[in-house]
Amino acid sequence: MASSYELKATVRERVGKGAARASRRAGLVPAVIYGDKKPAVSIELPYKETMITIEKGGFLSQIGTVDLNGEKVSVIAKDFQLEPVRDFLVHIDFMRVAADAKLTVEIPVRFLNEETCPGIKRGGVLNIVRHTVEMVVPANAIPEAIEVDLADADLGSSQHISAVKLPKDCEPTITDRDFTISTIAAPAGLKEADEGEEGAEGEAGDA
Incomplete structure (x- = not known):
């Protein structure tokens, strides 16, 4: 070990x-x-x-x-x-x-491809919901981190634990739901613009 x-x-x-x-x-x-x-x-x-x-x-x-x-x-x-x-x-x-023991430890989350993430390139913000994930892991093979790939993450997307390739013999302690690790949130200005466009379309429809 x-x-x-x-x-x-x-x-x-x-x-x-x-x-x-x-x-x-x-x-x-x-x-x-x-x-x-x-x-x-x-x-x-x-x-x-x-x-x-x-x-x-x-x-x-x-x-x-x-x-x-x-x-x-x-x-x-x-x-x-x-x-x-x-x-x-x-x-x-x-x-x-x-x-041969199994341990429950907090494993850090590492994000990959932030620089090429479509949502971030469009002005989105990476909102980290969990900086660590509590996992049951082998004592002789504790992973340094689990990796979340943002290569295809667009605005409004969420990254869940089900999309993460977990290290061998490692599993999260939360098993009853597909919990969120991060989201790509739209900036406030873009949200306001989208809401304005939706409102204008509604008014045009009413006319």
């Missing part, structure tokens, strides 16, 4: 708010590893290296490795908390990942 990052960690001997504050004062981030039918383990990680990893992007949708006193543990970050005023990292929740 490929790993996108590796962080060194040590076991936290003490837990609780006081111990967590002491870790932060020492330049460490409190965290916990749970799951895979094993006991939860409280750990701490170096703050600087951990923040660099998070700021690279995709932290919640990548398999990583935590080197815990020499034991390599495959994990995925399920959540992390930032102090609201300073955006200071205060805690991370990791889940252990088995090689």
